[in-house]
Amino acid sequence: MSAQTPFAIKTNVEMGTYTMVNMKNSIVKSKANLHRTGRYAKLFGGMAVLAVTAAPAMAQTADCSFFEGKTVELIVPFNAGGGFDSYSRMVANHMGSKLGAQNMIVRNQPGAGGLLATNQTWVASAEGLLVQMMSTSGMLTAELGGADGVSFESGGFSWIGRVSGEPDVIAVGPNNKITSVDDIRAISAERKVRIGSSGIGDIDYIEAELLTTVFDLDSNIVVGFSGAPEVYASLARGELDLFVSSHSAGQQAQSAESARIMWLFDSEADPDFPDLEPIGAYLEGDDLALVTAHGDLVAGGRALAGPPGIPAERLACLREAFDQTMEDPAFLAESEATNRPVSPIGGAELADMISGLTENAPQAYVDLLRKSYQN
Amino acid sequence: MIEAALSGLLQVVSPYALSLMLIGIVIGFVVGILPGLGGPVALALMLPFTFGMTPIETFCFLLSTMVVTTTAGGITSILFGIPGEATAAAIVLDGHPMAKQGEAGRAIGAMLMASLLGAVIGAIAIVLSIPIIRPIVLAFGPPEFFMLTLVGLTFISVLSDGSMTKGLIMATAGILVALVGIDPQTAVPRYTFGLLELWDGISIVAIVIGLFGGPQILELMLSKSSIATGTASNDVRGIWQGFKDSFIHWNVVLRAGLIGAGVGIVPGVGGSVAQFIAYGHAKQTSREPEKFGKGSMEGLLAASGNNNAKDGGALIPMISFGLPGSVSTAIVLTAFLIVGITPGPAMLTEHLDVTFAMIWVTIIANVIVLLITIPLIKPLSRVTLVSGPLLAPFLLVLVVLGAYATHNSMHDVWVMLAAAAIGVLCQRFNWPKVPLLLGVVLGEICERYFFLSHSLFGWDWLSRPIVIGFAVIMAFIFFRAGRQAWLKTRQQGSPA
Numbered sequence A: 001m002s003a004q005t006p007f008a009i010k011t012n013v014e015m016g017t018y019t020m021v022n023m024k025n026s027i028v029k030s031k032a033n034l035h036r037t038g039r040y041a042k043l044f045g046g047m048a049v050l051a052v053t054a055a056p057a058m059a060q061t062a063d064c065s066f067f068e069g070k071t072v073e074l075i076v077p078f079n080a081g082g083g084f085d086s087y088s089r090m091v092a093n094h095m096g097s098k099l100g101a102q103n104m105i106v107r108n109q110p111g112a113g114g115l116l117a118t119n120q121t122w123v124a125s126a127e128g129l130l131v132q133m134m135s136t137s138g139m140l141t142a143e144l145g146g147a148d149g150v151s152f153e154s155g156g157f158s159w160i161g162r163v164s165g166e167p168d169v170i171a172v173g174p175n176n177k178i179t180s181v182d183d184i185r186a187i188s189a190e191r192k193v194r195i196g197s198s199g200i201g202d203i204d205y206i207e208a209e210l211l212t213t214v215f216d217l218d219s220n221i222v223v224g225f226s227g228a229p230e231v232y233a234s235l236a237r238g239e240l241d242l243f244v245s246s247h248s249a250g251q252q253a254q255s256a257e258s259a260r261i262m263w264l265f266d267s268e269a270d271p272d273f274p275d276l277e278p279i280g281a282y283l284e285g286d287d288l289a290l291v292t293a294h295g296d297l298v299a300g301g302r303a304l305a306g307p308p309g310i311p312a313e314r315l316a317c318l319r320e321a322f323d324q325t326m327e328d329p330a331f332l333a334e335s336e337a338t339n340r341p342v343s344p345i346g347g348a349e350l351a352d353m354i355s356g357l358t359e360n361a362p363q364a365y366v367d368l369l370r371k372s373y374q375n
Numbered sequence B: 001m002i003e004a005a006l007s008g009l010l011q012v013v014s015p016y017a018l019s020l021m022l023i024g025i026v027i028g029f030v031v032g033i034l035p036g037l038g039g040p041v042a043l044a045l046m047l048p049f050t051f052g053m054t055p056i057e058t059f060c061f062l063l064s065t066m067v068v069t070t071t072a073g074g075i076t077s078i079l080f081g082i083p084g085e086a087t088a089a090a091i092v093l094d095g096h097p098m099a100k101q102g103e104a105g106r107a108i109g110a111m112l113m114a115s116l117l118g119a120v121i122g123a124i125a126i127v128l129s130i131p132i133i134r135p136i137v138l139a140f141g142p143p144e145f146f147m148l149t150l151v152g153l154t155f156i157s158v159l160s161d162g163s164m165t166k167g168l169i170m171a172t173a174g175i176l177v178a179l180v181g182i183d184p185q186t187a188v189p190r191y192t193f194g195l196l197e198l199w200d201g202i203s204i205v206a207i208v209i210g211l212f213g214g215p216q217i218l219e220l221m222l223s224k225s226s227i228a229t230g231t232a233s234n235d236v237r238g239i240w241q242g243f244k245d246s247f248i249h250w251n252v253v254l255r256a257g258l259i260g261a262g263v264g265i266v267p268g269v270g271g272s273v274a275q276f277i278a279y280g281h282a283k284q285t286s287r288e289p290e291k292f293g294k295g296s297m298e299g300l301l302a303a304s305g306n307n308n309a310k311d312g313g314a315l316i317p318m319i320s321f322g323l324p325g326s327v328s329t330a331i332v333l334t335a336f337l338i339v340g341i342t343p344g345p346a347m348l349t350e351h352l353d354v355t356f357a358m359i360w361v362t363i364i365a366n367v368i369v370l371l372i373t374i375p376l377i378k379p380l381s382r383v384t385l386v387s388g389p390l391l392a393p394f395l396l397v398l399v400v401l402g403a404y405a406t407h408n409s410m411h412d413v414w415v416m417l418a419a420a421a422i423g424v425l426c427q428r429f430n431w432p433k434v435p436l437l438l439g440v441v442l443g444e445i446c447e448r449y450f451f452l453s454h455s456l457f458g459w460d461w462l463s464r465p466i467v468i469g470f471a472v473i474m475a476f477i478f479f480r481a482g483r484q485a486w487l488k489t490r491q492q493g494s495p496a
Helices: A011-017 A026-037 A039-045 A045-061 A083-099 A110-124 A135-145 A181-189 A203-214 A226-236 A247-255 A284-300 A314-329 A328-337 A346-361 A363-373 B002-012 B015-033 B039-050 B056-078 B086-100 B106-139 B141-158 B166-180 B204-223 B237-250 B248-266 B270-284 B295-323 B328-339 B353-385 B389-408 B410-429 B434-457 B465-493
Strands: A072-078 A103-108 A132-133 A158-164 A166-172 A193-196 A218-221 A243-246 A260-264 A302-306
Touching: A026 A110, A039 A226, A039 B295, A072 A083, A072 A110, A083 A103, A083 A132, A083 A158, A083 A247, A083 A302, A083 A314, A083 B039, A083 B328, A103 A166, A103 B141, A110 A132, A110 A135, A110 A218, A132 A135, A135 A284, A135 A346, A135 A363, A158 A314, A158 A346, A166 A203, A166 A226, A166 A247, A181 A193, A181 A314, A181 B166, A203 A218, A203 A243, A203 A284, A203 A363, A218 B353, A218 B434, A226 A243, A226 A247, A226 B295, A243 A247, A284 A346, A284 A363, A302 A314, A302 B015, A302 B248, A302 B410, A314 A328, A314 A346, B002 B015, B002 B056, B002 B353, B015 B039, B015 B166, B015 B353, B039 B056, B039 B328, B039 B434, B056 B106, B056 B295, B056 B465, B086 B106, B086 B204, B086 B270, B086 B295, B086 B353, B106 B237, B106 B248, B106 B295, B106 B353, B141 B270, B141 B434, B204 B410, B204 B434, B237 B248, B237 B353, B248 B270, B248 B295, B270 B434, B295 B328, B295 B353, B389 B410, B434 B465
Parallel strands: A072 A103, A072 A132, A193 A218, A193 A243
Antiparallel strands: A132 A302, A158 A302, A166 A243, A166 A260
């Protein structure tokens, strides 16, 4: 029997993970993020730089009169009130006018952990008046893992740009004795290491499987929590040993004294979080490759995309409006004042990155995703 | 602590914060009155407007809407028999019969005062728990949550309207409905028939509106008369009588408030269940249980008194751990992050004034809504005199909109219509609706916490002290229900 849960099953999972770190200088850091998230993009480095520098010139020639007086719809695949929703509303608020559109409205279309909306956007009209805020890591793991209900190919969407992205971290309970990877291995020698997760197929489940594999642990992945806040409460009660979540959710829990963040779930250190040691430091060979592949995938973050086949000129307009929005002082001021940091990546580079991930993901990683979805 | 309480109060009553609260109250009142259109939707849409506000201003704006939607939802429940909010379903049971008897004003008065008193009880619960807030939240894990949902289910024995067998059948049907969706343990889609729309399960809001609203609308259309027959009594005098009623039955309101605050703490269980536990408890301990469902003041007060107390309860895990206890508090949590405050121990030290401000908002907003409603009672209760065939299409549009707005999906409208059909059949053949609703609401939580308890502790969780405490409460409820049933049969048997 197949067992698939693409994306986060429950919308409150999403609600629990959007918490944003206080990155006042996030904008300055976007360059560093670009560097970090662009391992695949590095393959296309020269191309990407060309694309970025060429973009304004191209945009100036692009005729965006199509959008004048029209309404652009921004689909949010989760309920109103969560992180995806608030980021989307912030973007829509500023991007519509840059596009020359009459307005840009947000429509929430929750269901099946984001899959419902993403499937519908995949077959929506490609005239350029409908775009979606994508949960890229969720859609990529679902696609690569062969999850039920996926009827899209991530690489095929018309990518407009990444709004924000952050790494995942490994946290332990506030009173837990774990201070090193050896401590985890020591627990594993005595009893099962308990790792929390919202549900099979969720990103935190895949990360729990990854930890089990790369550190060769005897683990019990406890699933069924309603979302990151509930797992962190369980961690605080001492019921669990480990949990992997977004950095911001971990940071939130650490401030609430529900957890201690121990490591970055990535192969390399992150210039944004210099104090955090990557677990890659303890790994080599195939294990390191697994964590690298996953880190790249998580870096996709929250990104805007339209249905496949948006005419090139209109896509250029959308990308230009997106880039302008990301540089707009009013947008950046709102982002900073409301603790919703952005770390933009342009559409062309993002598209290359996504295609690179789906086409070049290591087989061992794909196998692990398939195992996670078909437990 | 007193200093922080005063500082919080002063910041809440500053002109700007107070005006934001008034806006929040008006939004909450309108949204609350419209069936189905719920607090979470309103709060989500209000979030972007908090840009530039201070933390206390933000909470004045959002929390006032949150508590007022809950309170105002009761007005629709009383007047039309359709819950204005999912958390106001139990108010229908006795509030609407009162409106039919021409006592809409008195029922609304009692509901408003009980809600205010409930808010005060919830607020006191938070204040008292501040020193021990974190140990309390930590003492409750999945096993305790599971047992609490079981306690909720045992109230089916009280809420079955006479026939326990019918009640159990309906509850089982409700649990089967709750099974629809992705299995929380194995992630296998259950009863989804290949429809992605069913992966997240069946919308509880759509079920509540349909189950209660369907029969009411049909009845209005068929009866060709207004909701209240004859002339409504003097409604303004009625509201004062309602206020007095809530003080006369202060012990019912107090217990309902405590139950609300207690259940509100449990994440995911929240208001949809607290109201029925409070109602069931009031019925079981009442000297006149036979009046319940036919316009009992005690029933109305129990259903109203827990409503705002549970909002207070839900703030406890959110303030102390950032753990939202309901959909609405999850959105308020987003606001925390937007204004740059982190829930946790700092809320009990550095930001204690903000915590107190939140508590004050829950009370002051209820006082204001009470004052606003007094002049509105007369026109509102006149609606019960409007001819049914005129009113029914209007209500039908509202319930369809309400169901659609839950997830912006027609799917929920079909669910609502199906629930409406079930509601009509229940009414026609005299089957209880409440156990079905309890089954749907509790089924999912019950399953999730049961498996979590087992995954974490094996069977050792059965020996945890709070778990045993809940088991004793359940045994007591069963014993009492059994004894009452036995006494009833004996009474019925003795004259013969």
